[in-house]
Amino acid sequence: MTTVVPEVAHEGEAGRFRSMVDLYVTTARTAVSQQFQYRTANYFYMLGMIAEPVIYLVVWTTIADQQGGSVNGLSAGYFAAYYIVWTLVRNMNIVFGAPFWEHRIREGELNRDLLRPVLPLHYDIAYFAGWKVVVIVLWIPLAIALSFLFDPSLSPNVQQVVAFGIAIWGAYLIRTMFQEALGMLCFWTTRGAAIFDLWMTLELLLSGRLVPLPLMPDWVQEISRFLPFQWAFYFPIETLVGDYSNVELVRGLLVQLLWILIGLAIFRVAWRYAIRRYSAVGG
Amino acid sequence: MNAVRVSWLFFKLGVLNELQYRVNFFVSLLQAAIALVTGLVVLALVYSHTQELNGWSQSELLCVLGIQILMGGVIRTSIQPNMTRLIEDVHDGKLDYALTKPEDAQMLVSVREVRIWQIVDVFSGLVVLAVGLSRISTSVGPEDAAAFVVALLLGAVLIYCFWLFIATVAFWVVNMWHAVELFDGVFQTGRWPVGIYPPWLRVGVTFLVPIAFAVTVPAEALTSRLDWQTLLLAFVFAVVLFAATRWFWRFGLRRYSGASA
Numbered sequence: 001m002t003t004v005v006p007e008v009a010h011e012g013e014a015g016r017f018r019s020m021v022d023l024y025v026t027t028a029r030t031a032v033s034q035q036f037q038y039r040t041a042n043y044f045y046m047l048g049m050i051a052e053p054v055i056y057l058v059v060w061t062t063i064a065d066q067q068g069g070s071v072n073g074l075s076a077g078y079f080a081a082y083y084i085v086w087t088l089v090r091n092m093n094i095v096f097g098a099p100f101w102e103h104r105i106r107e108g109e110l111n112r113d114l115l116r117p118v119l120p121l122h123y124d125i126a127y128f129a130g131w132k133v134v135v136i137v138l139w140i141p142l143a144i145a146l147s148f149l150f151d152p153s154l155s156p157n158v159q160q161v162v163a164f165g166i167a168i169w170g171a172y173l174i175r176t177m178f179q180e181a182l183g184m185l186c187f188w189t190t191r192g193a194a195i196f197d198l199w200m201t202l203e204l205l206l207s208g209r210l211v212p213l214p215l216m217p218d219w220v221q222e223i224s225r226f227l228p229f230q231w232a233f234y235f236p237i238e239t240l241v242g243d244y245s246n247v248e249l250v251r252g253l254l255v256q257l258l259w260i261l262i263g264l265a266i267f268r269v270a271w272r273y274a275i276r277r278y279s280a281v282g283g
Numbered sequence: 284m285n286a287v288r289v290s291w292l293f294f295k296l297g298v299l300n301e302l303q304y305r306v307n308f309f310v311s312l313l314q315a316a317i318a319l320v321t322g323l324v325v326l327a328l329v330y331s332h333t334q335e336l337n338g339w340s341q342s343e344l345l346c347v348l349g350i351q352i353l354m355g356g357v358i359r360t361s362i363q364p365n366m367t368r369l370i371e372d373v374h375d376g377k378l379d380y381a382l383t384k385p386e387d388a389q390m391l392v393s394v395r396e397v398r399i400w401q402i403v404d405v406f407s408g409l410v411v412l413a414v415g416l417s418r419i420s421t422s423v424g425p426e427d428a429a430a431f432v433v434a435l436l437l438g439a440v441l442i443y444c445f446w447l448f449i450a451t452v453a454f455w456v457v458n459m460w461h462a463v464e465l466f467d468g469v470f471q472t473g474r475w476p477v478g479i480y481p482p483w484l485r486v487g488v489t490f491l492v493p494i495a496f497a498v499t500v501p502a503e504a505l506t507s508r509l510d511w512q513t514l515l516l517a518f519v520f521a522v523v524l525f526a527a528t529r530w531f532w533r534f535g536l537r538r539y540s541g542a543s544a
Contacts, residue, residue, distance in 0.1 A: 044461035051468035054484070055475065062479045063333045071332050149481075191306075194313055201317050210321075211328060 023118065024126040031130025043138060049090060050142065053083040056211065057150060072214055077153030081241045082212055084146045085154075089236050090209065091135045092168045095176040096124035098196050101183030106190075110278070121180055121267065125173070132172060156240050163249040167236035170256035174232040177263025184270035187277050202227075208234025228259040289386055290394040297397030304400075311400040315352075315407045322348050322411075322474065337479045339506075344475070345415030347502045351473040353408025354438060354497050356401055358470070362443050364396035366450040367463060373453045378539060389532050393447070416505065423505055430504040430514055437517045438497030444521075444528040445493055451528075454535035466492070473498035496520065 035042060057079055064076045074082075104110050104120075113120040156164070182199060185192045204210055206220065207229035213221055224230050235252050238244060244252065301307070326348065330341040339347070369392045372378040381391045416423060423431075446466070453459045472480070472488045477495040480488065489495040496517050503509040 041458065041461060044465060048461060048465040048468040051471055055472055058480055058484070059329060059336070059475060062337055063329065066333060066336075149483075193310070197313060197317055201321060204321065205324060210325065215328060215332065217331070 020118070020122070023122060024129075027123055027126035028130030028133070031127045032133050035131045035134045039134070039138065042134065046087075046091065046135070046138060046142060050087060050146075053086045053090070054146075057083040060211070060215075061150075074212060074214065075153065077151065078241065079212075080147075080150040081152035081154040082237055084143055084150065084152050085237045085240050086209070087142065087146070088136070088139050089168060089171060089233055091139060092132060092172045092236070093175045093232060094135075095128050095172065095179050096183075098179045098183035098185070098199075099193060101180075101186040102190065102192060105186055105278070114275075119271075121271075124180065125176055128176070129169075129172070154241065159246050159249060160239055160244065163244075163253060164236065164240040166253055167239045167256065170253060170260065171232040171236045173260045174228055174256060174263060177260055177267055178228060181263055181267040181270050184267070184274045187274035203229050203233075206230065207232060208237065212237075228263065231256050231259050286387065286390050290390070293394045294397055297395075298399045301397065301399045307400045308403070311403040315403045318352065318404075319407055319411065322352070325474075337476060339476050340419075342415050342418035343502070343506050345418065346412055346505055347415075347476060347498060348474060349408045349410070349412030349415055350435070350501050351408070351470075351498045352411060353405050354435070354442070354473070355470065356404025356406075356408055357439055358442060358446075359401040359404065360398050361394075361396070362439075362446050363463065363466075364398050365393050366446040368392075368396050369450045370453045370459045370462065373450075373539065374457050382536075382539075388536065389447070389529060393443070412505075419506065421507055423507075427504055427507055427509075430509055431501050434496075434501040434504050434509070434514060434517060437521045438493070438501060440521045441493035441496050441517075441524060444524040447528050448531060451532050451535040454538045470494060476502070490520075493520070493524070 060071060060074075060079045061076045064071050064074070064079065069075055070078075104113070110120070113123070116123075182196065183192075185195060206224040206227055213224060213230060213234050216224075231252070235256070239249060239252065326341060326344055329336060329344075334340075336344065369378070372381070372392075378392075381395070382388050384391060449459070449462050449466070469488065469492050472484075473494045477485055477488060477499040485495070500509065500513060500517055503513070
């Protein structure tokens with residue numbers, strides 16, 4: 001095995017890439033057809049999620065109306081657009097979450113996953129990506145209904161639409177990486193839930209999920225600039241709703257890429273130590 | 284009288300059962316703390332941009348938040364666990380165990396479960412309410428306090444009826460798993476006085492899902508906003524809904540055929 005001909009090695013590399021693409025496509029397709037079967041359940045889930053942005057929207061619209069049309073320069077129409085796009089970005093933020101790792105380890109599912117020749121991470125990314133396709137299709141009628149009810153002001157240019165199309169997947173990958181990395185805690189403790197809850201609270205406050213970040217105090221905005229959260233939430237919404245210049249759009253997408261790589265690096269390091277600690281139970 | 288004795292017995296049993304799992308207390312405590320902090324942050328944010336929201340001051344909304352947390356605690360301690368168990372039992376065909384007992388079936392399925400640690404929310408809600416009240420300038424008279432207690436009880440009854448109605452639907456639609464998430468989402472509307480919502484939503488969270496009666500009306504009682512007509516309406520609505528739900532429950536029960544448990 002030490003005398004591998006370079007050409008063969010090269011072909012092997014290409015073949016590896018091809019089969020990886022194949023794995024992604026097949027897994028994503030399976031997810032699409034599986035989740036489409038559960039479209040009613042998916043819809044109920046999405047409907048339950050609508051309450052949260054509608055409440056925020058109503059509260060801020062009320063304040064805007066009381067103050068003659070805007071809060072901090074943000075108009076009622078802006079809030080409507082923000083929280084309607086919010087619903088899609090929120091759905092893109094649902095990934096293979098850290099708490100699932102506990103389940104995966106406890107139920108011995110990881111034993112099966114470890115026998116496969118690729119990291120479980122690849123399956124998670126591909127499967128949830130396929131699910132997202134179903135979610136996006138189901139989201140469209142919801143967005144139309146909400147637009148009729150709340151009258152958003154939305155006029156993006158072509159570059160913004162394109163950037164949005166990329167940024168929602170950037171958001172998906174950022175959250176995936178950090179949730180998977182956080183999930184590695186489950187190899188050390190069975191009480192990760194407390195940490196996950198705290199993490200979720202930080203996300204809620206610093207990502208733009210609660211309010212558009214400009215409404216936060218300055219020091220909070222300053223802190224959140226150096227954290228990944230807003231790049232998975234506020235930024236993708238703003239690409240469509242805000243008035244970013246082309247340069248700002250590209251820069252934002254690059255920052256997203258940076259956070260994806262940072263998250264991936266943390267995951268890889270944590271995974272290496274975690275997997276050494278793992279000893280199978282059942283399965 | 285027998286019903287009360289049976290309920291009390293189930294309650295004691297449930298509490299003893301839950302007391303085995305002490306760590307759950309700390310889990311509840313942490314979750315209550317998180318919910319509280321988030322609620323307070325939102326209030327602080329809103330009132331950093333305005334003086335009043337639809338005529339409600341920050342201290343008054345603190346009372347609303349307290350009542351919503353308190354009511355949420357009542358729901359999660361007793362109403363919701365019983366109703367999700369009912370949905371599960373219908374799904375698994377295990378409801379036979381409740382139906383074959385020589386007591387009223389509706390009463391039995393409503394008292395079987397207690398999640399006593401969730402009572403943390405009741406206390407945290409009471410603390411928030413007390414802080415809110417202490418910061419309101421107008422004093423709460425004895426009539427206000429009495430109206431508050433009555434409104435709160437009526438609200439709990441209405442929420443119970445709503446949940447039983449939803450759980451009864453499980454006799455026809457077996458897949459009701461998302462009912463809890465749907466309810467939790469909608470229940471968050473109770474954080475704010477119902478008057479701020481657009482008309483269609485206001486009607487929805489008043490009569491479709493009686494959250495306005497469970498949270499806003501008690502809060503109105505404490506802030507001297509409540510007129511006796513509203514309280515009377517709450518009472519009539521509670522009686523009508525209770526009767527309607529009981530009828531619907533019996534109607535649904537006739538469809539239940541067990542699943543050879």
